[in-house]
Amino acid sequence: MAxxxxxxxHQVFESMNCGIIVMDRAGxxxxxxPQARGILKPSGRLCPGEAIGTHLPLTGRLVERCLxxxxxxxxKHLQGKHVDIVVHVTCMKASGKxxxxxxxxxxxxxxxxxxxQLDSVKRLNRQLTAIVDNSSDGIWVCDGNGTVITVNKSSxxxxxxxxxxxxxxxxxxxxxKGLVDHNVTPEVxxxxxxxxxxxxxxxxGKYVLMTATPVFDENGDISMVVSNGRDMTRLNAxxxxxxxxxxxxxxxEDRLAxxxxxxxxxxxxxxxxxxxxxxxxxxxxxxxMDASNILILGESGAGKGMLAKFIHKxxxxxxxxxxxxxxxxxxxxxxxxxxxGYEGGAFTGAxxxxxxxxxxLAHGGVLFLDEIGDMPISVQAKLLKYxxxxxxxxxxxxxxxxxxxxxxxxxxxxLEAKAKEKTFREDLYYRLNSFIIHIPPLRExxxxxxxxxxxxxxxxxxxxxxxxxxxxRTLEFLRSHPFEGNxxxxxNLIRRLVVMGEPDASPATARDDYGEPLPAATxxxxxxxxxxxxxxxxxxxxxxEREILRRAFARFPSTRQMAAQLEVSQPTIVRKLKKYxxxxxxx
Numbered sequence: 001m002a003x004x005x006x007x008x009x010h011q012v013f014e015s016m017n018c019g020i021i022v023m024d025r026a027g028x029x030x031x032x033x034p035q036a037r038g039i040l041k042p043s044g045r046l047c048p049g050e051a052i053g054t055h056l057p058l059t060g061r062l063v064e065r066c067l068x069x070x071x072x073x074x075x076k077h078l079q080g081k082h083v084d085i086v087v088h089v090t091c092m093k094a095s096g097k098x099x100x101x102x103x104x105x106x107x108x109x110x111x112x113x114x115x116x117q118l119d120s121v122k123r124l125n126r127q128l129t130a131i132v133d134n135s136s137d138g139i140w141v142c143d144g145n146g147t148v149i150t151v152n153k154s155s156x157x158x159x160x161x162x163x164x165x166x167x168x169x170x171x172x173x174x175x176x177k178g179l180v181d182h183n184v185t186p187e188v189x190x191x192x193x194x195x196x197x198x199x200x201x202x203x204x205g206k207y208v209l210m211t212a213t214p215v216f217d218e219n220g221d222i223s224m225v226v227s228n229g230r231d232m233t234r235l236n237a238x239x240x241x242x243x244x245x246x247x248x249x250x251x252x253e254d255r256l257a258x259x260x261x262x263x264x265x266x267x268x269x270x271x272x273x274x275x276x277x278x279x280x281x282x283x284x285x286x287x288x289m290d291a292s293n294i295l296i297l298g299e300s301g302a303g304k305g306m307l308a309k310f311i312h313k314x315x316x317x318x319x320x321x322x323x324x325x326x327x328x329x330x331x332x333x334x335x336x337x338x339x340x341g342y343e344g345g346a347f348t349g350a351x352x353x354x355x356x357x358x359x360x361l362a363h364g365g366v367l368f369l370d371e372i373g374d375m376p377i378s379v380q381a382k383l384l385k386y387x388x389x390x391x392x393x394x395x396x397x398x399x400x401x402x403x404x405x406x407x408x409x410x411x412x413x414x415l416e417a418k419a420k421e422k423t424f425r426e427d428l429y430y431r432l433n434s435f436i437i438h439i440p441p442l443r444e445x446x447x448x449x450x451x452x453x454x455x456x457x458x459x460x461x462x463x464x465x466x467x468x469x470x471x472x473r474t475l476e477f478l479r480s481h482p483f484e485g486n487x488x489x490x491x492n493l494i495r496r497l498v499v500m501g502e503p504d505a506s507p508a509t510a511r512d513d514y515g516e517p518l519p520a521a522t523x524x525x526x527x528x529x530x531x532x533x534x535x536x537x538x539x540x541x542x543x544x545e546r547e548i549l550r551r552a553f554a555r556f557p558s559t560r561q562m563a564a565q566l567e568v569s570q571p572t573i574v575r576k577l578k579k580y581x582x583x584x585x586x587x
Contacts, residue, residue: 021103022092027051027063030100039085039107052103056080062089063101070098077108084108138208138229142185144222146171158229160203179203185225188212192222198232207232269310270452273445279437283307286435287315293387295432296410298439301488304410305370307439311408312366320365323358323405328374336379342395359392362405372432373413373424380425387431407432442486446479452487453478454557456494468498475554546580549573553582 013020019036023029032046040046046055053060058080062073066089073089085105092100132139138155142148148171151163159179166173171185179202184195196211208229215224271277286294287310294311296304305324312322330338341357359367369375375383386392387407391400409432418424442449453470461468470478474497483489552562559577563570 017106019105021046021052021059021105022100023052023063023067023103024100025067025098027053027060027067027101036105039083039105041082059087059089059103059105062087063103066091066101067098086111138227138231140171140185140227140229142171142225142227144189144224146185146189146225148173149224155229158204158206158208158231159201184210184212185227188214188225189222199229205233207236269306270448270455272447272451273440275440276445276448279307279439280310283311283437284314287311287313290316290406291435292406292408293432293434294406294408295415295434295436296408296439297415297436298410298412299441299486300412301486302412302439302441303487304412304439305368306487307437308366308368308370308408308410312368315366315406317365317406321362322366322368323362324368324370325358326370327379328371332376332378335376336382337395339379340382340392340394341397343397354394354397357392357394359386359403359405360401363403364405366406366408369407369409371411372409373411373415373418377423377425380428384425384428384431387428442483442490449478449483449490450475450554450557452490453494456491457498460495460498464498466498468501470497472551472555479554542580545576549576549580549582553577 013022013031013033016033016035019039020031020033021029021036022031029046029048029050029052031048037046040056046052051060052063058078062076065071066073070091072091073087076087076089078085078087084107086108088104090102091098092102132150132152135152135154138158139150139152140148140155141150148166148169151161151166156162159174161174161179171183174180175183181200181202182197183199184197188195192214194211194213196209199208199210200206201208209232210227210229212225212227214222215226217223269280271280296307298304308324309322312318325335325338327335337355337357339357339359341355341360344354369383386403390403392403393400413424415424415429415433419426419429442452453475457468457470460466478490485492548566549562552566556562556565559573560570563573566573
C-alpha cells in the first residue's frame with residue numbers, strides 16, 4: 001500500500017503545472033518535479049540532499065522561516081538574475097510536528113497574463129453595462145429558454161417594473177401579471193426569427209415598439225434573445241403636433257394669400273395672371289422688409305412706375321416722400337443738379353440760396369429712378385458713391401450730408417448687356433440688382449386685359465362723370481389686340497373711348513393707336529345649332545355650350561355675373577370655363 005501511495009503521489013507531482021520542491025526538516029531537497037527545473041533553469045540544477053539555499057538563497061530564507069515559525073510564506077515575488085517567480089512555502093506536519101516543507105513556484109508572467117485578462121474582462125463588462133444602462137431604449141435579454149437575464153434602466157421606466165422582480169424568471173411573467181398585452185420573446189424562441197410588434201404597457205400607459213432578435217451559438221441553437229423597446233408614445237404625440245402645425249401653417253399661408261389679394265384690391269391693383277400675382281407678392285414682401293436697391297425690369301408701359309409706388313405705399317416709409325425722376329428726360333448737367341442739389345452760385349443760372357436735390361427730398365422715403373439705363377456715366381459714378389456711403393454732396397458744395405432713402409430703379413434696357421458694352425457701369429449694375437423684379441408685357445398676361453380695361457373704364461367714368469360701357473365687339477378687339485404699348489396703351493385707349501365715345505363706348509370717332517376705328521357695337525349673332533352635321537350630338541352640344549360661354553365671358557366681368565345671366569351656379573361656370581380652356585375671371 002505504501003508503494004502504491006508513493007507512486008500515486010509521484011504521479012500527482014509530475015503532472016502538476018506549477019513547480020514543486022519538497023524538503024526535509026533541515027531544508028535539504030528531497031524531490032523536485034520537472035516543471036520546477038524548467039522554470040528555474042539555468043539555476044535549476046537542484047540535487048536531492050543539498051540545502052535549498054545553496055542554489056536558491058532567497059527561496060532558502062523563506063523555507064528556513066517557514067520551518068522555524070511554522071507560518072506559510074505565500075505569494076512571495078522573488079526576482080532573480082534569470083527569472084522572476086512567485087513562491088508559496090508551506091510546512092508538512094506529522095503528529096503535530098514539522099517534518100518538512102513544500103515549495104510551489106511559477107513564473108510571474110503567468111500571473112500577470114491572468115491578471116491582465118481579468119482586468120480586460122472587468123473593463124469590457126463595465127463598458128457593456130454602461131452601454132446597456134444608458135441606452136434610451138429599453139433592453140431585455142433572455143436565455144434560450146426565455147429566462148430573463150438582464151433588464152436595463154430604460155426598460156424599467158417603460159414597463160413600470162424593477163429588474164429584481166423579473167430577473168431569473170420566465171419572460172411570460174409580464175403577460176401573466178397583465179403588464180403587457182402580448183410578448184414576442186416566446187414566438188422568437190419558437191420560430192428562430194426576428195420579430196417586431198407594438199406593445200401596450202398597461203402599468204405606464206405607453207406604446208412601445210418591441211423588436212426581439214435571436215442570438216445563435218456555434219451549434220445553431222438559440223442562446224439568447226435580445227429585445228429592444230422604443231417608446232412610441234412621444235413620437236406619436238410629436239407626429240400629431242407636427243400635423244397640427246402643418247395645418248396651421250397651411251391656414252396661415254392661405255390667409256396671407258387672401259390678405260395679399262384683399263390688399264391688392266384695396267389699392268386698385270389688377271393682377272389676374274399668376275406671374276403678376278407672384279410679382280406683387282414679392283414686391284409686398286420687399287416693401288415690408290424695407291429692402292433697398294430694387295431693380296424693376298420690363299418693357300415701356302408695362303407698369304414699372306405703378307409697382308414702385310406699390311412698394312412705397314406698402315412699406316414702412318409710406319408716410320414719407322415718394323420722389324420720382326425720369327433719368328432719360330434731363331441733360332447730364334441738369335440731371336446731376338436735380339439729383340444731388342447745388343449750392344448758390346454753383347453755376348450760371350443757379351439760385352442764390354441753392355437748391356436741395358431729389359435725394360435730400362427723399363430722405364426717409366423712397367427715390368424712384370425711372371429709365372436708369374439712360375443715366376449718363378458721370379452721374380452713375382456719383383450715384384454709386386451715394387449707394388456706398390449714403391453721403392450726398394451738392395454741386396459746388398463742400399459739406400456732405402447723410403441721406404437715408406430707399407432706391408428703386410427701373411429700366412426697359414438690358415443693363416447686363418449695357419454693362420458688358422461699357423455703356424453702363426458694371427459696379428453700379430451689381431449694386432442696383434440686389435432684388436430684381438421682371439414685369440412681363442401685357443401680351444403675355446391676357447388674363448389681365450379685360451380686368452384692367454374694366455378698372456380704367458370705372459376710373460375715367462368717375463373722373464368725367466360718365467357712364468360708358470364696353471361693347472361686345474370692343475371687348476373682342478381688346479382680347480385680340482397685341483398691345484405693343486402694354487398697360488399704357490390700354491389705359492390711353494380706354495380713356496379715349498370714355499371721353500369721345502357713345503354710351504356703349506364703341507364709336508367710329510374713337511380710333512385705336514393705328515388710326516383705325518374700333519368696331520361699332522352690334523348685337524352678337526345668334527348661336528348656330530347643328531354646327532357640323534358630321535359630328536355627333538355630344539360634340540355639337542359642347543360646341544354650342546362653348547360659344548355661349550365665350551360670349552358671356554367677353555360680356556361680363558365676373559363669373560358670378562355670368563352665372564346669374566345663364567341661370568346656373570358660379571362653380572359650374574368656373575368648371576366649364578376650365579373645361580373649354582377659357583381664361584379665368586374674378587368671382
